Amino acid sequence: MYNKLIFEISKPGRKGYTLPENDLPAKHVEDLLPEKYLRQSPPQLPEVSENEVMRHYINISTKNHHIDKGFYPLGSCTMKYNPKVNEVTAAMPGFRNTHPRTPEEYSQGALELMYELAGLLTEIAGLESTSLQPAAGAQGELTGLLMIRAYHDKQGKPRKKIIVPDSSHGTNPATVTIAGYQSVNVKSNENGTVDLNDLAKVIDEDVAGLMLTNPNTLGIFEDQITKIQQMMHDAGALMYMDGANLNALLGIVRPGEMGIDCVHFNLHKTFSTPHGGGGPGSGPVAVSKRLEPFLPKPRVVKENGRYRFNYDYPDSIGKVHSFFGNFGMLVRAYTYIRMHGPEELRAISENAIINANYLLSKLRDHFELPFDSPVMHEFVLSASRQKAMGARAMDIAKRLLDYGFHAPTIYFPLIVREALMIEPTETETKETLDAFAEALIKINEEIKTNKEIVLDSPHSTPVKRLDDAKAAKEIDVCYKE
Numbered sequence: 500m501y502n503k504l505i506f507e508i509s510k511p512g513r514k515g516y517t518l519p520e521n522d523l524p525a526k527h528v529e530d531l532l533p534e535k536y537l538r539q540s541p542p543q544l545p546e547v548s549e550n551e552v553m554r555h556y557i558n559i560s561t562k563n564h565h566i567d568k569g570f571y572p573l574g575s576c577t578m579k580y581n582p583k584v585n586e587v588t589a590a591m592p593g594f595r596n597t598h599p600r601t602p603e604e605y606s607q608g609a610l611e612l613m614y615e616l617a618g619l620l621t622e623i624a625g626l627e628s629t630s631l632q633p634a635a636g637a638q639g640e641l642t643g644l645l646m647i648r649a650y651h652d653k654q655g656k657p658r659k660k661i662i663v664p665d666s667s668h669g670t671n672p673a674t675v676t677i678a679g680y681q682s683v684n685v686k687s688n689e690n691g692t693v694d695l696n697d698l699a700k701v702i703d704e705d706v707a708g709l710m711l712t713n714p715n716t717l718g719i720f721e722d723q724i725t726k727i728q729q730m731m732h733d734a735g736a737l738m739y740m741d742g743a744n745l746n747a748l749l750g751i752v753r754p755g756e757m758g759i760d761c762v763h764f765n766l767h768k769t770f771s772t773p774h775g776g777g778g779p780g781s782g783p784v785a786v787s788k789r790l791e792p793f794l795p796k797p798r799v800v801k802e803n804g805r806y807r808f809n810y811d812y813p814d815s816i817g818k819v820h821s822f823f824g825n826f827g828m829l830v831r832a833y834t835y836i837r838m839h840g841p842e843e844l845r846a847i848s849e850n851a852i853i854n855a856n857y858l859l860s861k862l863r864d865h866f867e868l869p870f871d872s873p874v875m876h877e878f879v880l881s882a883s884r885q886k887a888m889g890a891r892a893m894d895i896a897k898r899l900l901d902y903g904f905h906a907p908t909i910y911f912p913l914i915v916r917e918a919l920m921i922e923p924t925e926t927e928t929k930e931t932l933d934a935f936a937e938a939l940i941k942i943n944e945e946i947k948t949n950k951e952i953v954l955d956s957p958h959s960t961p962v963k964r965l966d967d968a969k970a971a972k973e974i975d976v977c978y979k980e
């Protein structure tokens with residue numbers, strides 16, 4: 500069919516793109532559009548060769564810091580590894596060319612992959628069932644809270660509040676509000692974990708659930724989890740786990756074993772799908788038996804060796820995403836999980852934990868460590884000593900760029916002043932971690948001996964310190980003046 504396509508240079512008054520025969524009621528694109536929308540003059544496209552285009556993008560990409568160029572220790576963002584083999588599987592024609600409206604009998608492979616992936620994630624979570632629909636961690640959270648709401652409503656006992664620890668990720672209280680709940684804070688104790696006395700004070704019969712990140716955003720495992728879930732369940736409330744950083748727990752402990760009713764995964768943080776601007780994201784949710792009837796629909800089911808979408812779930816909260824989720828991401832995550840298998844999944848977490856503890860051991864004498872508990876996949880230092888000498892966490896973050904490293908997450912979690920939240924991840928070598936620690940130690944020395952060089956940094960980047968707020972409000976992405 501495509502050999503009938505003819506491209507002509509688009510000139511005013513001349514018919515351009517010829518449509519494939521029989522596909523549409525008109526021969527030319529122009530005939531489908533009202534006259535007033537038709538171009539009156541040729542488009543102002545730059546005349547450039549293939550080499551020039553390639554060089555342009557390569558040059559731009561080297562001006563930025565990215566994972567292909569250097570270490571990227573942003574905390575709570577977890578792994579930033581996108582294996583190239585993921586792109587190979589996601590580009591297989593059967594996956595790449597499928598359309599959400601392809602009839603089920605022609606998309607058995609895609610349906611099988613979704614069915615299998617949901618099963619693998621359910622097993623990893625130690626729970627009952629999984630929906631692949633949510634497009635991000637935050638949307639997984641919303642999906643979870645809508646299910647918790649549906650659960651309480653179905654019992655005929657609607658509830659109004661969700662408890663959120665003061666160390667939680669900003670998306671947690673935001674989700675609570677969007678889901679129509681009131682967010683109630685619970686304090687952290689001196690170990691950086693949930694303060695059980697404070698928790699007991701805020702639990703009442705209006706509480707629908709607790710949103711807990713485990714390991715929490717300080718990188719510390721909530722070792723009282725068994726008690727916490729008991730307290731919540733005794734009060735008729737449910738347990739939501741923010742599993743964004745699940746790469747600390749794979750094969751070691753499962754949310755289901757900790758009494759969790761609902762957990763979201765960030766495929767872009769634990770299962771190697773692209774992160775941030777390279778997305779789109781994917782935030783599947785797994786649920787316990789209690790919440791299973793409320794999962795989004797449709798779900799893929801298997802009958803007599805065939806797969807189909809089942810819409811017949813009367814208590815479902817409905818759809819949370821157009822069609823079935825970000826399918827290309829599901830292919831990548833499936834590839835990653837199958838490529839590793841159960842033992843290696845555990846090794847991933849063990850490496851993440853070892854790397855974080857190794858890096859912490861190198862830095863703990865040089866920075867304040869506000870919560871000195873053993874850590875999992877990440878740790879949080881404070882630059883308050885450095886601040887007393889006149890250089891803040893922001894200055895340290897900027898100076899790191901001169902040493903060829905991306906900054907860690909700074910000023911989060913909110914309960915740590917001058918926070919430097921560092922997550923080395925499982926995929927970095929000892930040499931990289933050593934070099935990063937040396938850079939931070941050197942910056943620490945500079946603050947004592949040559950502070951200006953830190954305060955005026957970065958010196959080596961194409962642009963210096965940006966006004967982030969202005970950059971977001973007055974976007975300027977022109978190719979040329």
Ligand SMILES: *Cc1c(COP(=O)(O)O)cnc(C)c1O
Binds near residue numbers: 575635716780
């Ligand atoms: C990243 C993160 C989220 C939000 O995930 P998105 O995919 O960015 O929406 C929620 N909670 C924690 C702990 C996170 O690290």
